[in-house]
Amino acid sequence: MKQTAKRIWNLSTSVLVASTVILAILLVGVRLTGLQVYSVLSGSMEPAYPVGSLIYVKDVDTARLGVGDVITFRLDENTVATHRITEVVSGEADTLRFRTKGDANEVEDGALVREQDVIGTPVFTIPWLGYAASFLQHPPGRYLAISAGGVLLLMVLLPDLLASDDTGKNTANTQNHREAETLSPEKQEDTL
Numbered sequence: 001m002k003q004t005a006k007r008i009w010n011l012s013t014s015v016l017v018a019s020t021v022i023l024a025i026l027l028v029g030v031r032l033t034g035l036q037v038y039s040v041l042s043g044s045m046e047p048a049y050p051v052g053s054l055i056y057v058k059d060v061d062t063a064r065l066g067v068g069d070v071i072t073f074r075l076d077e078n079t080v081a082t083h084r085i086t087e088v089v090s091g092e093a094d095t096l097r098f099r100t101k102g103d104a105n106e107v108e109d110g111a112l113v114r115e116q117d118v119i120g121t122p123v124f125t126i127p128w129l130g131y132a133a134s135f136l137q138h139p140p141g142r143y144l145a146i147s148a149g150g151v152l153l154l155m156v157l158l159p160d161l162l163a164s165d166d167t168g169k170n171t172a173n174t175q176n177h178r179e180a181e182t183l184s185p186e187k188q189e190d191t192l
Contacts, residue, residue, distance in 0.1 A: 016152055017156065026054070035057060035123065036120065038054070038055050038082070039055075039130035039131075041134070044104050046104045048125075049122070052129075052130045053128070056124050056126075057082075057121065058121060058123050060118065060121045062115040065085060065096075065098065067085055069084070069121060070084050071084075071085060071118050072119045072121065072122060073113045080119065083100035083109060084100060097112035098112060098115070
């Protein structure tokens with residue numbers, strides 16, 4: 001029974017650790033490969049990019065962009081959008097500007113997107129994961145993630161800590177038993 005409980009404990013902690021590592025890679029680790037991660041907060045690009053999705057954006061050469069391509073770009077310092085290009089406009093000094101529109105929007109965006117504001121183009125998306133990313137970026141979610149990490153660490157280390165206490169007791173019992181075996185027969189009688 002004790003072995004079964006230990007196996008279940010080990011399996012559950014392994015699954016939790018693996019899930020945490022995968023989530024960390026999907027949310028943060030992909031940045032090491034040059035991808036940037038954004039949460040979809042509006043329905044302007046549905047059904048291609050539904051609300052709550054996480055999109056992974058790679059850098060792109062703006063000279064290669066054309067009508068129909070989807071781009072992620074800065075609207076201002078704090079706002080990023082992902083829309084489809086409807087027109088490429090050449091500006092002065094060989095600069096490009098892009099007219100964009102969300103797939104679900106009725107009209108095109110009011111302002112042209114300057115090529116220096118283009119972040120990149122989406123490579124792939126994972127539905128629903130954007131909700132988790134948005135939650136973890138704000139204080140209640142951040143505190144919950146830190147607490148969950150501490151609990152997970154405790155779950156992983158707890159069996160080893162408890163086992164070391166049992167091992168110490170078992171080692172002492174084994175050592176006493178060995179000492180009793182090494183005593184001469186006369187002394188064994190005295191100690192019993």
